[in-house]
Amino acid sequence: MNAPTLLQEIGTNRLALFGALVGGLLICTAVLAPVVAPFAFESQNLPLRLQPPSAAHWFGTDELGRDIFSRVAHGTRISMLVGFSVVLVSSLLGLLAGSLAGYYGGWFDEVLMRVVDVLLAFPGILLAIALVAFWGPGLEKLILALVAVGWVGYARLVRGQILKVRELDFVKAARSLGASDAHIILRHLVPNIIQPVLVQASIGMAGAILAEASLSFLGLGVPPPLPSWGAMLNDGRSHLFDAPHLILFPGAATMLAVLAFNFLGDGLREILNPRLRGRSALCG
Amino acid sequence: MRSFILRRLLLTLPVLLGVVTLVFSFIHLVPGDPVQIMLGEGAQAADVEQLRQKLGLDQPVLTQYGRYLTDLLSGNLGVSFRFGEPVAQIILSRFPATLQLAMLSLAFGALLAMPTGVLAARKPGGWLDRTLTSVTLLGISLPNFVSGPIAIILFSIMLGWLPVSGRAGPAHFILPAVTLGASLSAILTRMVRAGMIEELQEEYIKTARAKGLSETRVLLKHALKNSLIPVVTVLGLQFGTLLAGAIITETIFAWPGIGRLTVQAINSRDYPLVQGCLLVIACTYVIVNLLTDLAYGLLDPRIKYQ
Numbered sequence: 094m095n096a097p098t099l100l101q102e103i104g105t106n107r108l109a110l111f112g113a114l115v116g117g118l119l120i121c122t123a124v125l126a127p128v129v130a131p132f133a134f135e136s137q138n139l140p141l142r143l144q145p146p147s148a149a150h151w152f153g154t155d156e157l158g159r160d161i162f163s164r165v166a167h168g169t170r171i172s173m174l175v176g177f178s179v180v181l182v183s184s185l186l187g188l189l190a191g192s193l194a195g196y197y198g199g200w201f202d203e204v205l206m207r208v209v210d211v212l213l214a215f216p217g218i219l220l221a222i223a224l225v226a227f228w229g230p231g232l233e234k235l236i237l238a239l240v241a242v243g244w245v246g247y248a249r250l251v252r253g254q255i256l257k258v259r260e261l262d263f264v265k266a267a268r269s270l271g272a273s274d275a276h277i278i279l280r281h282l283v284p285n286i287i288q289p290v291l292v293q294a295s296i297g298m299a300g301a302i303l304a305e306a307s308l309s310f311l312g313l314g315v316p317p318p319l320p321s322w323g324a325m326l327n328d329g330r331s332h333l334f335d336a337p338h339l340i341l342f343p344g345a346a347t348m349l350a351v352l353a354f355n356f357l358g359d360g361l362r363e364i365l366n367p368r369l370r371g372r373s374a375l376c377g
Numbered sequence: 378m379r380s381f382i383l384r385r386l387l388l389t390l391p392v393l394l395g396v397v398t399l400v401f402s403f404i405h406l407v408p409g410d411p412v413q414i415m416l417g418e419g420a421q422a423a424d425v426e427q428l429r430q431k432l433g434l435d436q437p438v439l440t441q442y443g444r445y446l447t448d449l450l451s452g453n454l455g456v457s458f459r460f461g462e463p464v465a466q467i468i469l470s471r472f473p474a475t476l477q478l479a480m481l482s483l484a485f486g487a488l489l490a491m492p493t494g495v496l497a498a499r500k501p502g503g504w505l506d507r508t509l510t511s512v513t514l515l516g517i518s519l520p521n522f523v524s525g526p527i528a529i530i531l532f533s534i535m536l537g538w539l540p541v542s543g544r545a546g547p548a549h550f551i552l553p554a555v556t557l558g559a560s561l562s563a564i565l566t567r568m569v570r571a572g573m574i575e576e577l578q579e580e581y582i583k584t585a586r587a588k589g590l591s592e593t594r595v596l597l598k599h600a601l602k603n604s605l606i607p608v609v610t611v612l613g614l615q616f617g618t619l620l621a622g623a624i625i626t627e628t629i630f631a632w633p634g635i636g637r638l639t640v641q642a643i644n645s646r647d648y649p650l651v652q653g654c655l656l657v658i659a660c661t662y663v664i665v666n667l668l669t670d671l672a673y674g675l676l677d678p679r680i681k682y683q
Contacts, residue, residue, distance in 0.1 A: 208395075210395065214395065214396050216620055217621045219655065222624065222639070223403060306520065326522055337530045340523070352514065352515070
């Protein structure tokens with residue numbers, strides 16, 4: 094399926110359209126955060142601390158009197174930056190490792206699969222927590238930890254797909270015409286297996302946003318005063334009684350972002366595999 | 378069956394060794410001197426050296442690794458820097474609380490998912506199905522660090538029905554278990570629904586209906602039973618996710634389990650304790666996956682192990 098047809102299909106699939114629109118809105122907010130935000134995200138105003146939502150402060154203020162709307166808007170930047178970086182680097186690494194393992198097999202495939210087994214033996218986010226715990230907090234370390242965890246899924250997916258495609262006639266034809274291995278992998282195999290990778294990337298984006306927020310919630314993510322939705326939620330926990338709005342807005346933003354990219358992935362899966370229509374991929 | 382169990386056990390051993398090796402290597406990932414970081418910048422050189430020797434970090438890496446494996450085989454996970462007690466002992470005292478929470482969340486998730494999944498599958502595309510599908514999608518996308526505080530605001534602060542935190546009595550279990558089990562329940566509902574829709578199209582269901590069996594019997598006795606096999610797989614796989622999720626849920630509700638212990642150990646740079654917690658969670662995950670795998674044969678006699 095080419096790009097214009099894919100876009101057209103997204104327009105007719107409700108899940109994908111919702112995901113694409115909200116995802117687009119989040120990306121615009123991330124890019125335009127300094128314009129959208131009425132205040133600087135670090136600007137404190139102690140006399141106005143813990144104010145409920147008002148005309149001046151749409152989402153209210155936090156315990157240091159900072160404008161929550163501005164911080165949520167800037168937090169979108171962190172979420173999108175982490176999400177896109179993790180998905181991009183993980184998928185490229187996964188494509189490289191999975192293609193080589195699937196195409197050549199042999200010892201590289203054996204070693205890769207054992208590494209994958211060990212990394213998948215850690216439940217979800219635990220390995221990322223472990224890596225950040227030992228590396229220390231920071232945006233770059235956080236991205237690196239999530240990549241270290243994220244590439245495994247792509248590698249396994251790509252390897253499986255390559256194993257299916259590499260024995261097809263068009264690959265044999267290319268080989269008999271004297272095409273090099275690199276040419277076969279890049280020009281024939283990868284374009285034929287890229288669709289499930291796109292679906293995984295969209296759902297992976299939701300996972301990366303969630304993981305960043307989780308780590309920041311635990312104090313292992315983005316260091317203050319940078320505004321991360323997870324860190325804002327953690328700050329809000331000590332004011333559940335007197336200022337519940339501190340958790341409502343960053344919580345809603347996190348949920349919306351995760352929902353949007355999950356919807357987009359689910360919709361893409363339906364579009365690219367029409368047999369799945371009406372059966373959500375999120376069920377497993 | 379016996380050879381299958383043996384083969385699966387043998388396949389699990391290298392994975393466990395890999396997990397142990399990875400956990401051992403974590404302390405060597407610390408940028409700079411891990412001992413200096415544990416003791417803080419103002420620490421005396423003599424104290425740094427003493428702790429380094431105590432942790433065995435003055436030895437070559439291979440010697441450290443050999444000693445780590447030997448200690449592990451005798452159940453020795455080292456000594457906590459913060460508590461001054463054996464790591465294994467601390468973890469043993471906290472692990473039951475996490476297991477209790479995970480089991481309750483699993484039970485909550487499964488018990489809620491089965492009736493809702495069956496109800497949704499009765500008329501696919503109907504209003505009830507659409508409503509339940511939307512609710513489950515929201516459930517899947519709602520992280521526990523959002524749902525937890527919202528549940529506290531609603532049920533503890535506004536309504537005053539349930540305690541905010543701690544583990545003093547049965548009422549304390551409800552909010553953490555529901556928070557931890559909510560997204561699992563959403564995933565399972567969708568699994569049950571998908572499985573039921575598939576099963577309800579099978580010939581044996583038509584036969585059961587033709588025999589004049591009640592719809593409830595057809596749904597519960599025939600279709601549900603057969604659609605549960607993939608659900609059990611997901612339950613097993615999700616158990617690990619619950620253990621990882623417990624790190625956040627236990628932090629929110631001040632639950633005295635291994636998840637909260639992990640966060641406390643990370644914050645106090647108690648590396649031996651962090652390693653111990655990670656090792657126990659990962660090994661539990663591997664073992665639960667193994668048990669899930671072995672349970673297939675018991676649940677579905679059609680599966681023949683070669």
